[in-house]
Amino acid sequence: MELELVTIGNELLLGFTLDTNAVEFATALTEAGVRLARTTTVADDGPAIRDAVVDGLKRTGFVVTTGGLGPTRDDITKKVVADIFDAPLELDVEYLEKLRERFARLGRGPMPETNRTQAEVPRGAVKLKNRWGTAPGLWLEGAPGVVVMLPGVPREMNGLLREELVPRLKKRMDGGDALVIRSKMLRTTGVSESALADVLHGVDEQLAPVTLAYLPNPHGADLRLTAWNVPASEAEAMLERSAGVIQPLLGSWFYAEGDTDLAEVVLNGLQQAGHKLAVAESCTGGLVGQRLTAIAGASAVFVGGVVAYDDSVKESILGVPHDLLEAVGAVSEEVAEAMVDGVAARFGVDAAVAVTGVAGPSGGTPEKPVGMVCLAARVGQARKVTTVHIPGDRDGVRQRSAQAALNLVRRLIP
């Protein structure tokens, strides 16, 4: 099965917006074994949208659009597609009522009249439930083929894609043993891409037909194993076999499969070992806490933290001795250790991590340059302190510091 994607928005063609929808879409289709034959981006312009959709229908008979379903007047996808199918737009009274209820429930007062158009549906279209916003997805099928319209807001597009479109595509395909493309990710951190490549040198040949790709990112380097065009029934086993070859070579750099975040690995590990965690952050300013609390259920392990951005807070809340700060400076292993002990005592926990560093762009000195970060962690009786030097800009230093802090905790978990 194959289809085409038409993304709609002036924003994309003006370079104002990076099109993340296209990659999300492509990934989900590949996973589902559907071939994305072409992606076309056009402006918020009736004739241009019409051309792209009609051409795509001629080639594949199946087009998905993203964008142009919002309540404002520049959103015209629905009208154009309804016109291609010769299907009049009809007011869905039941949906209009739901929209009104939604506005009332969220305490936003009466629904603005501009939202009314969102309850208009081309005759014969199936609505796809949008739990993330007010514009439903629409599936329209007829003589020209199939057009599925999704909203362009990434959160809504992605939700509808995963929960509505992909399941329907799967049902549509025949139930036999189709050839699929499947992949599996092994995540590593605390190691460079080239060091990984050295360790894995020559392993590629043992994996064929599975291929190996390196995906470096601010959280480490992910390794993607991909089985290309293999029977669906064999794909998982092939990937498992390849992962079994590679994972032992990765040692403690490896921390998870798939898209599991390191924060989740840390929370699970601490929970199993019966620890509670607190954090003390300086240069990361709340980022470590943010990473941990992004995981639902974090409260079982994470009790809280202190953002000790100003040195006075390191003293008053974390009890770092004034003389120590004077003697060795805030960015030092000694202060990181005092911070970790301070926050553990203060919060009454036996696991903690502290970060203090120079995020830049200013504030660096020859002895303590931008990117120098001191980290200390405790898990029960085990403790470790370390200093790392991180290249990159302020955001990069902060991201990698938070990752290093979480990794330090992970490696102390028994």
Add this chain to the structure above:
Amino acid sequence: MELELVTIGNELLLGFTLDTNAVEFATALTEAGVRLARTTTVADDGPAIRDAVVDGLKRTGFVVTTGGLGPTRDDITKKVVADIFDAPLELDVEYLEKLRERFARLGRGPMPETNRTQAEVPRGAVKLKNRWGTAPGLWLEGAPGVVVMLPGVPREMNGLLREELVPRLKKRMDGGDALVIRSKMLRTTGVSESALADVLHGVDEQLAPVTLAYLPNPHGADLRLTAWNVPASEAEAMLERSAGVIQPLLGSWFYAEGDTDLAEVVLNGLQQAGHKLAVAESCTGGLVGQRLTAIAGASAVFVGGVVAYDDSVKESILGVPHDLLEAVGAVSEEVAEAMVDGVAARFGVDAAVAVTGVAGPSGGTPEKPVGMVCLAARVGQARKVTTVHIPGDRDGVRQRSAQAALNLVRRLIP
């Protein structure tokens, strides 16, 4: 002047690669006043590339391709385009010699024979110098129109785009007061897209030829004003005039122009008013601190914060009375106020903000559903407490809560 972009690569359609070239390309063209009419992504497949290029030439007479110029066998753009122009591929002996020298100079040993094809050039094509790699860009012009081929590696694509393609496009346009596309962003928060549309209803007509687009996102709704194909000398004044019409209608929803983050507005406002800020976060878990400290120079205003995720921390560090927590629960305006007063006292500052809410997915009750968030803020003597109901998933609730917290502080700044 307008043209189309055709990006070529299986990687893009499989979802393995985020297409950053498209946004770089679009941005550079917009800056140069060239309209990007359409972007098409196709696989490394001769007929698909041919279709996309030929269709683009029919529509605009000018197509730029990226990708498919490397030495490996899946790189076929040059052959396809040469065929469209009926131009045979000829070996450029001089360029072959340069390639050999390059390999020798970089100490890479003799040039692999696979690279030899990179010295083949369609008859009549102009080579565009590639200082970042081995494949030259190619400019081919003839009866079908103009096709410019650029490599797909982002560094090479971007270099050729900025140093070779854009200057040639500018020369091609008439030398007078070139027509350009320019835009200006007005950022709002605390208001829905549809409520904005109601307030701005009918204003569009006063702005012509400047257009208005709504860009909702987790931080609010941005309004983009765009002047299309106007003389470069007049663009700024037209945008200023339009902003002058709209901004008064936005009232206190408006917080900044351009891509300035709300955190920066808050920090600047507090600094000018002579305040220091601390934060107390529960459901946002560090996100507010993270937003503030992402701004370089935050330390002039922001002293730190407490992530009071567990209720015990609200009591022990922030001094929220145990009885109050028992009586009204952690997610309440009373506790938000106690948190804000606690953190201000504890950190010795006169500006503070506190967030406590139900981020979900679990933990909601009929009285306190997922998405209910209580916020309290103080700036000097001014104080405010409020409750909001935020739709969406855990990440959305957290993002919007952090934004609402920053906005509450902003609105208290004198």
